[in-house]
Amino acid sequence: MNIVLLGCPGAGKGTQAAVLCEKYGLAHISTGELFRSEIASKSPLGLKVEGFVNKGNLVPDEVVVEIVAGKLESLESGWLLDGFPRTLRQAEELDRYLATSGKRIDFVLLLSVSEEVVIKRLAGRGREDDSDATVRKRLMVFRDLTQPLAAYYRGHGLLQEFDGAPSEDQVSSALTVFLEESAAKSGS
Numbered sequence: 001m002n003i004v005l006l007g008c009p010g011a012g013k014g015t016q017a018a019v020l021c022e023k024y025g026l027a028h029i030s031t032g033e034l035f036r037s038e039i040a041s042k043s044p045l046g047l048k049v050e051g052f053v054n055k056g057n058l059v060p061d062e063v064v065v066e067i068v069a070g071k072l073e074s075l076e077s078g079w080l081l082d083g084f085p086r087t088l089r090q091a092e093e094l095d096r097y098l099a100t101s102g103k104r105i106d107f108v109l110l111l112s113v114s115e116e117v118v119i120k121r122l123a124g125r126g127r128e129d130d131s132d133a134t135v136r137k138r139l140m141v142f143r144d145l146t147q148p149l150a151a152y153y154r155g156h157g158l159l160q161e162f163d164g165a166p167s168e169d170q171v172s173s174a175l176t177v178f179l180e181e182s183a184a185k186s187g188s
Helices: 013-024 031-041 044-054 061-073 088-101 115-123 132-155 168-186
Strands: 002-007 027-030 079-082 107-112 159-163
Touching: 002 013, 002 132, 013 027, 013 079, 013 107, 013 168, 027 031, 027 061, 031 044, 031 061, 044 061, 061 088, 088 132, 107 132, 107 168, 115 132, 132 159, 159 168
Parallel strands: 002 079, 002 107, 027 079, 107 159
Antiparallel strands: none
């Protein structure tokens, strides 16, 4: 099973990714972790990423996809992409890579949470970058990037939206029920 998990900051992606990966034996792929690993290894790609990060710039889409593709290449079984792709271009590039490698995305799961819930959750973390104004700006940027991405995956019949506001256990249960019913329908 290959899953893309999307959700705004504070939607519970990290928590749900951990639950799903453990339950289904999926490799958890987070671009942040991949960047740190590449930088630490001092690989040519890692040095390229470090250059962008040190200048405070976003890592270009083609470099992000190259890193993710390299990781997917090394995997024998299922995976969960946590918060990637972030842009429509990344999604299109990922699809091109997957088509050439004989792999595919089975599900795109979007955790939806209201702005009020996100602010309450993130303000509770107490980080400097989690002030109300900063959180609202991060949500606005997320929505601007995610709406075309959600439409893209909805158009491909892959997007399934879930309410991320209930408790962690309730969200996990909803995700699990959906995945197990879908697997039963497809006979896998």
